[in-house]
Amino acid sequence: MSTRPVRSQKPARISHQPLFEKVPQPMWVYDRETFAFLAVNDAAVASYGFSHAEFLAMSIRDVQLEKDWDDHETGPEDKRVFQHRRKDGALIDVEITSLDEFWNGQPVCLELIRDVTQQRLADAQLRDWQKRYEGAVQASGQILYDWMVECDEITYAGSIQEKLGYDSSALAGGIARLTELIHPEDRPLFEKEVHRVLSTHEPFSLEFRLQKKDGTYLYIENKGRFIAEWGVRPSRMVGFLTDVTSRRILEAQFIQAQKMEAVGHLAGGVAHDFNNILGVVMGYVSLLQRQAQSSDLLEYADEIGQAVDRASVLTRQLLAFGKKQALDPRVLNLNSVLAGIEKSLKQLITKDIELAILKTRRLGNVRLDRIQLEQVIINLVINARDAMPTKGKLMIETMNANLDPDYCKLHPQVKPGAYVLLTVTDTGIGMDSSTLARIFEPFFTTKSGEQGTGLGLAMVYGTVRQSGGYIWVYSEPGMGSSFKLYFPRIDQEEDSAAEDKPIRAINGTETVLLAEDEESYRRLITRILSENGYTVLPASDGLQALEAAASFRGPIHLLLTDAVLPTLHGKKLAQELSLLRPELKVLYMSGYTADVVVHHGLLDPGIEFLHKPFTPNMLLHKIRELLDSVALKQ
Numbered sequence: 001m002s003t004r005p006v007r008s009q010k011p012a013r014i015s016h017q018p019l020f021e022k023v024p025q026p027m028w029v030y031d032r033e034t035f036a037f038l039a040v041n042d043a044a045v046a047s048y049g050f051s052h053a054e055f056l057a058m059s060i061r062d063v064q065l066e067k068d069w070d071d072h073e074t075g076p077e078d079k080r081v082f083q084h085r086r087k088d089g090a091l092i093d094v095e096i097t098s099l100d101e102f103w104n105g106q107p108v109c110l111e112l113i114r115d116v117t118q119q120r121l122a123d124a125q126l127r128d129w130q131k132r133y134e135g136a137v138q139a140s141g142q143i144l145y146d147w148m149v150e151c152d153e154i155t156y157a158g159s160i161q162e163k164l165g166y167d168s169s170a171l172a173g174g175i176a177r178l179t180e181l182i183h184p185e186d187r188p189l190f191e192k193e194v195h196r197v198l199s200t201h202e203p204f205s206l207e208f209r210l211q212k213k214d215g216t217y218l219y220i221e222n223k224g225r226f227i228a229e230w231g232v233r234p235s236r237m238v239g240f241l242t243d244v245t246s247r248r249i250l251e252a253q254f255i256q257a258q259k260m261e262a263v264g265h266l267a268g269g270v271a272h273d274f275n276n277i278l279g280v281v282m283g284y285v286s287l288l289q290r291q292a293q294s295s296d297l298l299e300y301a302d303e304i305g306q307a308v309d310r311a312s313v314l315t316r317q318l319l320a321f322g323k324k325q326a327l328d329p330r331v332l333n334l335n336s337v338l339a340g341i342e343k344s345l346k347q348l349i350t351k352d353i354e355l356a357i358l359k360t361r362r363l364g365n366v367r368l369d370r371i372q373l374e375q376v377i378i379n380l381v382i383n384a385r386d387a388m389p390t391k392g393k394l395m396i397e398t399m400n401a402n403l404d405p406d407y408c409k410l411h412p413q414v415k416p417g418a419y420v421l422l423t424v425t426d427t428g429i430g431m432d433s434s435t436l437a438r439i440f441e442p443f444f445t446t447k448s449g450e451q452g453t454g455l456g457l458a459m460v461y462g463t464v465r466q467s468g469g470y471i472w473v474y475s476e477p478g479m480g481s482s483f484k485l486y487f488p489r490i491d492q493e494e495d496s497a498a499e500d501k502p503i504r505a506i507n508g509t510e511t512v513l514l515a516e517d518e519e520s521y522r523r524l525i526t527r528i529l530s531e532n533g534y535t536v537l538p539a540s541d542g543l544q545a546l547e548a549a550a551s552f553r554g555p556i557h558l559l560l561t562d563a564v565l566p567t568l569h570g571k572k573l574a575q576e577l578s579l580l581r582p583e584l585k586v587l588y589m590s591g592y593t594a595d596v597v598v599h600h601g602l603l604d605p606g607i608e609f610l611h612k613p614f615t616p617n618m619l620l621h622k623i624r625e626l627l628d629s630v631a632l633k634q
Helices: 017-022 042-048 052-056 066-073 117-139 160-164 187-200 245-291 295-321 334-348 370-386 405-410 456-466 519-531 542-551 570-580 594-599 616-633
Strands: 027-031 037-040 080-085 091-103 106-115 142-148 153-156 204-211 217-227 236-243 329-332 353-358 366-369 392-403 417-426 470-475 481-488 511-515 535-539 558-562 585-590 609-611
Touching: 027 042, 037 052, 042 052, 042 106, 066 080, 091 117, 187 204, 217 245, 245 295, 245 519, 245 616, 329 334, 329 370, 334 353, 334 370, 334 392, 366 370, 366 481, 370 392, 370 417, 370 456, 370 481, 456 470, 456 481, 511 519, 511 542, 511 570, 519 535, 519 616, 535 542, 542 558, 542 570, 558 570, 558 616, 570 585, 585 616, 609 616
Parallel strands: 353 392, 511 535, 511 558, 558 585, 585 609
Antiparallel strands: 027 037, 027 106, 080 091, 091 106, 142 153, 142 236, 204 217, 217 236, 329 366, 392 417, 417 481, 470 481
């Protein structure tokens, strides 16, 4: 508080003194040099609590806080806000309107005071609530916006500029137009919805794509309402924008996964039924090849056999896509697998393609079918080679990976955990989004009919998924492609290569109980076994097999049964027969894999299993191997 100035003259008399006294707003006059009050009106006395005499013994600095003194010393300005202290010590916010005058040659300041304490308190509360509201909106992931319809200006859009990669000035004041940011394919729908809402006065609701500064797009959900100003035609829209890109990606992934699963079931089912037919053809071709007397017949049989082999390859690929292929999973290390086929991979690509294989040290192990895994890698390499018709670089990498819950939220079908990652990347022509969405579909191909069947990548997808893994593809036109294959990592030692034990003979004299509901297959197997010395008891279902076993007086050495039979499944049949003939050995067969039938509870893990279609030699070797192993144990 400053020292009160000493007056050298009497208080000034104001012109229109009665009017000055009766103004309902506080007013006063003070000396601009000494800041001493020269006159105050009744409203000032009532507002501040000082009497006239007390005011005239004070200066402006006795009521104004020290932090605001410099504003007065530099000269008054119209309508400034200061803080004043009343007689009771309370602080009030005041808006001052100042007027400099000269009275009798003396420089004075006439001020009109308006108490804005409640207004500023209300403004502060409003700002506080606005911050809370904006915080809540931001936490909800929504963006408040204000869009001028006629001039297409974004006057307010919250944090949208951050999401789109622009600074705040680029999306305000008409520098950027809203419709210019909308994807060209979405603009007609947006404009149509705008016209509809303007005519119906209904709320606006639409999803569309907004372009980011880097050229990519976000999926935005716009919920708003048009408002009219001054009672005229609606001129602006206010509402919320919500970034739904992640949701759209998840929906697309889910739909794609469902589609692939449905197509996989269809492809696997067709391939399973076709396998039964191929098995019969394959068996009779083998018999024909053995018994053909003329060279012409043998040549015809060979041609049929080659065609059946090609058809069998296609069905295996379809079964792999449908996750129903027969697998022989072993503990493998991807680095070892790549080392074993590296020479073959180099022979697959052209000299203009540079191959780089990067292997992570201390790579974890996986449980996979080695032959299927090698075929997966070969298919990916061939696919990459065809994507680089002139020259390029092909990179194959292995590494350990851990997929956390946050990653799995964006990829719902993925489970968190430890994985081994195999990445195959090329610098080829790449793929657009429409191609990328279909690359794993059976028979879909961008190549000509002579170059591919469209089953290579379908087989890759099915094998990876059947092995409990996941596959993701990243590609853009002109930027190449990267296939990422995640296989579950296991803490087990790598299996050593098993040595094949030669079988000396394929014929025998034992009795085989055959349960097969497919008549053509039953006749074929009966003929093959009978011609090689076995006694065969054929049955079309489980009940017939039980009756045949009960009526046959001699020993029965082997039950050869389809896993899925009418009336009585293979597993139940074997259990019933084991009560009658405890020494009976069982060999199951099916067009489905052992994993599939085990999963459905039709078989137990670790059973002896033969996958259809099979050649006569495959059947005879498997039976002989099983029966000989029994003899050795006895």
